[in-house]
Structures are given as C-alpha cells and as structure tokens.
Amino acid sequence: MKLESIALPGIDTKRPIVIAGPCSAETEEQVLETARGLAARGVKLFRAGIWKPRTKPGGFEGVGAEGLQWLKKVKEETGMYVSTEVATKAHVEEALKAGIDVLWIGARTTVNPFAVQEIADALKGVDIPVLIKNPVNPDLELWIGAIERIYGAGIRRIGVIHRGFSSYDKKIYRNLPLWHIPIELRRRMPELEIFCDPSHIGGKRELIAPLCQQAMDLSFDGLIVESHCNPDCALSDASQQITPDVLDYVLNLLVIRNETQTTENLSQLRNQIDSIDEQLLELLAKRMRISREIGVYKKEHNMPILQSPRYSEILEKRANMGQSMELNTEFVKEILKEIHEESVRQQMIIMNQQG
Numbered sequence: 606m607k608l609e610s611i612a613l614p615g616i617d618t619k620r621p622i623v624i625a626g627p628c629s630a631e632t633e634e635q636v637l638e639t640a641r642g643l644a645a646r647g648v649k650l651f652r653a654g655i656w657k658p659r660t661k662p663g664g665f666e667g668v669g670a671e672g673l674q675w676l677k678k679v680k681e682e683t684g685m686y687v688s689t690e691v692a693t694k695a696h697v698e699e700a701l702k703a704g705i706d707v708l709w710i711g712a713r714t715t716v717n718p719f720a721v722q723e724i725a726d727a728l729k730g731v732d733i734p735v736l737i738k739n740p741v742n743p744d745l746e747l748w749i750g751a752i753e754r755i756y757g758a759g760i761r762r763i764g765v766i767h768r769g770f771s772s773y774d775k776k777i778y779r780n781l782p783l784w785h786i787p788i789e790l791r792r793r794m795p796e797l798e799i800f801c802d803p804s805h806i807g808g809k810r811e812l813i814a815p816l817c818q819q820a821m822d823l824s825f826d827g828l829i830v831e832s833h834c835n836p837d838c839a840l841s842d843a844s845q846q847i848t849p850d851v852l853d854y855v856l857n858l859l860v861i862r863n864e865t866q867t868t869e870n871l872s873q874l875r876n877q878i879d880s881i882d883e884q885l886l887e888l889l890a891k892r893m894r895i896s897r898e899i900g901v902y903k904k905e906h907n908m909p910i911l912q913s914p915r916y917s918e919i920l921e922k923r924a925n926m927g928q929s930m931e932l933n934t935e936f937v938k939e940i941l942k943e944i945h946e947e948s949v950r951q952q953m954i955i956m957n958q959q960g
C-alpha cells in the first residue's frame with residue numbers, strides 16, 4: 606500500500622498538523638466567527654459537521670447541505686481549507702460539488718463495510734484527502750478494512766483519526782483511548798498519518814490538553830480538535846469544545862519531541878502501560894461492584910459470604926488460564942487471593958449494615 610500525505614499546499618507538515626472547528630455547523634455567523642478566530646491563530650484546516658449522526662432521535666442532526674455554503678464562505682474569507690464528515694454517497698457528492706477539501710468518515714460509518722464501500726464507490730476517480738475514524742468498537746481489522754476499501758477506490762491521500770473506543774463504563778474518558786490499537790496500526794502501516802481526536806476521547810475540556818500531549822508523545826502526526834466560538838451554547842457536544850483562544854494556548858504548551866520515535870521507544874511503551882493500568886483499575890472497580898451486588902443477594906437470602914468450593918474452583922481455573930497466557934501460576938494466584946479478600950471485605954460491610 607503506497608500512501609501519500611494528506612497535507613495540502615501551504616500546510617506545514619511539522620507535527621502536529623491541526624484540524625479545528627465546531628462539532629456542528631449551527632449558523633453561518635457561528636461558523637464564520639469560529640473560523641476567523643482559528644485563522645487568526647494560524648490554523649489552516651477548518652472542520653465542521655454538516656450531517657450529524659446522533660445516538661438517539663431528537664438531537665441536533667446538523668443543518669445539512671445548507672451548511673456547505675457556509676464552509677465555502679470560510680474558504681473565501683479566510684483562505685482556510687475546509688473539511689466535513691460524510692456517511693453516504695449523497696454526502697460525498699454534495700461535499701465535492703461544494704469544493705470541500707478534506708473528507709472524513711465517522712466512527713459509526715467505519716463500523717459498516719457496506720457504508721464504507723458506498724463512499725469508496727462515490728470517490729472513484731477523485732483525488733481528495735480522506736480521513737477514517739476508528740470504528741466505535743476496538744476492532745483493528747475493521748479499521749484496516751475501511752482503509753483498504755478507500756484505497757481500492759484509488760484514493761492515496763489517506764489518514765486515520767483515533768477517537769477512542771466506546772465503553773459501557775465511562776469513568777475517566779468518554780471513549781477509552783486504548784493507545785495500543787493505533788500503535789499497532791502504525792506498526793502495520795508505517796506510512797499512514799494518524800490524527801488524534803482528544804475531544805471525543807476525553808469528552809471534557811480539561812482532558813484535551815493532556816490527551817494532545819499523549820498523542821504527540823506517541824508520534825501522532827496531527828490533531829483534530831473541536832473548537833467553538835461559544836462552546837457553552839453549542840447544540841452538540843458542548844462539554845468537549847474549546848474556544849480558539851484556549852486551543853491556541855493548548856497548542857503552544859505542547860512539547861514536541863525532536864527525535865523520531867518508534868513503537869519500541871521507551872516513552873511509547875510506558876504510555877501503553879499507563880493505558881493498560883487504567884483499564885485494569887476500571888475492571889477491578891467493575892468487579893467489586895458485582896461483588897457488592899452478590900453480597901446484597903447473600904444477605905437477602907441468608908447465605909454465608911464464603912463459598913469455599915466456588916473459591917477453590919475459581920483459583921485453579923484462573924491459574925491454569927493465566928499459565929496458558931504465559932503468566933506465572935503463583936503470580937496469578939496471589940493476585941486472585943488479594944482480589945478475593947477485598948471482595949469478602951466489601952461483602953462483610955454489606956452484611957453488617959443495619960436494615
């Protein structure tokens with residue numbers, strides 16, 4: 606697979622390439638005011654959602670093709686390049702007709718090979734940069750499949766957007782970063798440009814800066830950040846958008862490592878460990894919640910806390926499972942004993958509660 610840079614003429618290819626703009630184009634005034642603020646701070650590539658797939662009906666689903674005319678005005682007035690999300694053949698045709706410079710495929714679309722193929726068919730014979738967001742679920746092969754479908758249409762300027770992966774338990778992040786997945790993608794496709802979407806990973810403004818830095822420490826090529834002239838009044842994803850001023854501040858604080866990093870670089874490996882540790886803690890918290898629910902059930906049914914045969918069975922079964930994963934048997938047993946003791950402790954608290 607021979608890929609080319611998505612950078613357009615006049616865009617500095619030094620990391621990070623920055624794409625910024627509101628989650629949704631809401632009004633012509635809002636789009637132009639945000640674009641002016643970003644252009645004044647050196648951003649060359651403007652983004653805005655025109656068609657917005659929402660999780661549930663009734664939410665703001667975008668202004669539709671009318672918003673494309675506002676993006677044309679952004680180009681005319683500021684000289685910025687403009688980008689938007691497409692999910693259907695009709696979206697692609699409308700966007701191309703309006704002179705949109707960069708297209709991206711959203712996470713909900715990437716998960717559907719039929720939809721991606723429809724977009725690929727609509728792009729045949731067109732030379733335009735296309736960015737592909739990871740699917741909502743952590744499926745690397747599905748992500749690669751979408752890349753291959755767009756490549757098969759003759760598109761060579763392809764990049765991807767890491768926006769995190771959906772999770773039932775939303776603790777720290779809106780979408781879990783699972784950094785090891787884009788790192789593996791980079792290992793398999795070293796020429797592929799990878800952008801980080803800290804807005805969708807974090808879901809909160811205060812997480813954007815540290816996530817941007819993490820992406821730079823992992824040698825990501827660019828950032829796509831949601832920026833709005835008045836974030837608190839945004840019609841979609843208000844809590845994760847920042848003003849052009851704040852974005853400028855975040856970008857100026859970034860530390861960009863000079864040396865070329867690889868997936869074997871120590872800082873990258875440590876970042877992977879940090880990410881996995883977060884997942885371990887979230888899983889442990891989830892396990893303890895279930896243990897407490899079991900404690901409530903035992904109390905209601907007058908059952909003893911300790912079920913010795915069950916504990917012995919779990920210990921042996923999990924130890925054997927760990928051994929098949931190249932984990933030391935005694936190490937696994939020690940961890941399980943500690944987890945079991947904490948589960949018993951939490952169930953005892955429930956048993957001793959009055960009422």
